[in-house]
Amino acid sequence: MLTVADLTKHFDAAPVLDGFSFTLPRNGFTVLIGPSGCGKTTLFDVLTGVVPKDGGTIRWNGRELGHLGTVAAYMQQKDLLLPWLTLAENALLPASLRREKHMAAARERVKSLFARLGLAGFEDHRPATVSGGMRQRCALVRTLMFDRELTLLDEPLSALDAITRRSLQSLLLMLQRDFRRTLLMITHDVEEALLLADRVLVVSAAPMRIIQDLALPTQKPRRPDNPALIALKETVLARLEGELDHGVA
Numbered sequence: 001m002l003t004v005a006d007l008t009k010h011f012d013a014a015p016v017l018d019g020f021s022f023t024l025p026r027n028g029f030t031v032l033i034g035p036s037g038c039g040k041t042t043l044f045d046v047l048t049g050v051v052p053k054d055g056g057t058i059r060w061n062g063r064e065l066g067h068l069g070t071v072a073a074y075m076q077q078k079d080l081l082l083p084w085l086t087l088a089e090n091a092l093l094p095a096s097l098r099r100e101k102h103m104a105a106a107r108e109r110v111k112s113l114f115a116r117l118g119l120a121g122f123e124d125h126r127p128a129t130v131s132g133g134m135r136q137r138c139a140l141v142r143t144l145m146f147d148r149e150l151t152l153l154d155e156p157l158s159a160l161d162a163i164t165r166r167s168l169q170s171l172l173l174m175l176q177r178d179f180r181r182t183l184l185m186i187t188h189d190v191e192e193a194l195l196l197a198d199r200v201l202v203v204s205a206a207p208m209r210i211i212q213d214l215a216l217p218t219q220k221p222r223r224p225d226n227p228a229l230i231a232l233k234e235t236v237l238a239r240l241e242g243e244l245d246h247g248v249a
Contacts (some may be wrong), residue, residue, distance in 0.1 A: 001023060001024065001025055001026055001059075001061060002060055002182070003022065003024075003057075004020065004023070004057070004058055005056065006021055006055060007058050009039075009042060009051070009053055014206075016039040017208055020056070020209065022067065022201060025182070026181055026182050027181070028176075029172075029176045029183045029185070029196060029197050030183065030199045030200075030201060031183070031184075031185045031193040031197035032186050032187075033187055033189075033190060033200060033201070033202055033240075034204065034208065035204075035205050035240055038206050038208050039203075039207070039208040040154075040186045041186065042206065044152055047068050047072070060072075060150065070227070072152050073143045073148040073150070074143075074152045075143045076155075076156065077112075077154055077158055079132075080134050080139065081136040081139065082127075082128050083126060083128060085126070085127075086125060087114075087128055088110055088111075088114070089132070090139075090142060092107065092145065094145040094146045095145060109145070110145065111123065113141045113144060114141060117141060118216065119134060119137055130159055130242065132159060132164065133160055133161075133168060136157070139156070140175070144175070144179060149182055150181075150182045151175065151183050152184050152185075153172070153183060153184070153186065154186050155185075155186050155187055156171065156172075156185070157192070158189070169192065169196060170221065173220055177220075185197075185233055191229075192233055193236075194216065195224060196227050197211070197216055198215070198216055200212075201214075202236055205243045212236065214232070214236075228248060
């Protein structure tokens with residue numbers, strides 16, 4: 001379980017996080033959604049140690065940590081593939097950085113994951129020669145190769161077209177179901193959050209706080225035309241619009 005308590009971060013005396021707290025159950029899929037500029041990416045930067053926290057505690061499975069950089073895999077909006085490496089070489093980077101002794105086994109695992117995620121036959125292609133969706137699939141394989149239970153996803157599908165995005169949403173569900181990952185994702189897309197999450201945390205404008213905590217039905221996949229989901233989407237949008245109307249975003 002991930003437990004974040006009283007997390008605080010200020011920039012030039014302006015509070016972005018001011019006593020922000022939440023818990024994340026193991027093997028759960030939690031999505032954080034809120035208005036632009038509220039501090040969602042800052043939260044991930046603090047959690048991963050990109051920027052230091054000003055206060056608060058972070059615990060993973062009961063152990064207090066300064067940040068999650070050594071225990072969490074992190075997949076960002078941009079695929080961040082190295083253009084001079086092939087897709088397979090990019091996916092192998094976590095194993096290469098760990099200087100694994102059994103690289104042959106790591107290559108076999110990448111090959112297996114490429115087959116499972118629809119990249120078979122593209123191992124030797126470079127990022128510039130494939131589509132954005134294929135690059136994100138490769139980034140997902142690279143994320144899996146970190147072999148870390150906790151995975152942070154910062155709008156990983158936002159740069160993709162609607163059709164590609166829908167196909168990759170099913171892969172994120174597979175990440176939880178088949179690979180037993182604990183997921184925390186940021187998205188601006190309310191429908192995406194409601195389709196994927198076990199739990200949606202709706203947050204306010206900065207300083208960020210949780211204004212709605214939604215537990216969703218366990219059965220997946222969900223259909224976007226489900227009347228209950230449509231009604232819930234309208235409720236969440238109304239809360240987010242209310243934050244903007246108050247001029248605090």
